[in-house]
Amino acid sequence: MPFSLPRFLAAAFLLLAATCARADVWQGTVTWVTDGDTLWVRPDAGGRARKLRLQGVDAPESCQSGGAQARQALIALALNQRVSVQTHARDGWGRSLATVRLRDKGGEDVAARMARQGWAWSYGRGRGPYAEQEAAARQARQGVFAHAAEPERPADFRRRHGPCTRAER
Template sequence: MRDVKPGRLACCMLALLLGLAAPLAAQGATSKWTGTVTHVSDGDTLWVRPQRGGPPRAVRIDGIDAPELCQVHGETARAALVGQVLGQAVQVRVRRHDDYGRVLARVSLRGQDIGAWLVGQGHAWSYRYRGKSGPYAQQEGQARARRLGLFQQGRAELPRDFRRRHGPCH
């Protein structure tokens, strides 16, 4: 074996590692995939088994905020999502990961945006962030005007306010 300078060896090792890691990173960062919904945790979180194999993955629907399970309309929101997607093949378009490691994604069923559907039926709010009304503000406005779901009684409590006052449901 010939002499290799430490700097050159480190450079070669780094190139080898990057070469090996790139395909794995690309596979894990797939931005769009299809899978079957195996479980619904609450009104905005479901578990999807990827069609390409592997265990079900927790997916939080991006752009919405559904009531906590122990909050008024929480069980109803979960039941609505169960009725719509459980056992169905859905498309998952990953946007990012949250602080809990869940995939934050837009989820669609046969071309229908499930987040838009949930908000439009009054089962969730369009997610507000930094004073912006969120991606489903139009659907929320329509659900409020029609007094659907959690908007029937006029002033439903946002989940983040509920958690501040009562803590998590668990």
């Protein structure tokens, strides 16, 4: 393929932007769990709790089959736990997308655990960041994969039914 200056400059700009982009990293305590992939964390530095969406996974909606169990699994795993948070961006609902790690459990990735327990799907339909954990849960028939029927992905559920209405906090 011949050299293209516009393509080269565009690629260089994207690389520079990605290099300069800084994720916000901070510590805090989980104070509330909204559903299987959304939680609130109060920063150790003070201030109000922040609403976070686990990066890379999608848990069942609260009104979807498995939604209440996914929320309970996240409560059991993370509520009142000290965590390390790395925020990446915001989603369409204003939540910060974040990697959340349990500080008192060796830095365990909360999203990875939710996928491994079968309470969340990895984004990317088998190719996402937690595809290996999702595959292990499917193989072991854990969480939403415990039944013979293939569970409906949350994104497909939202497309068919819209978002659940609930009091978030």
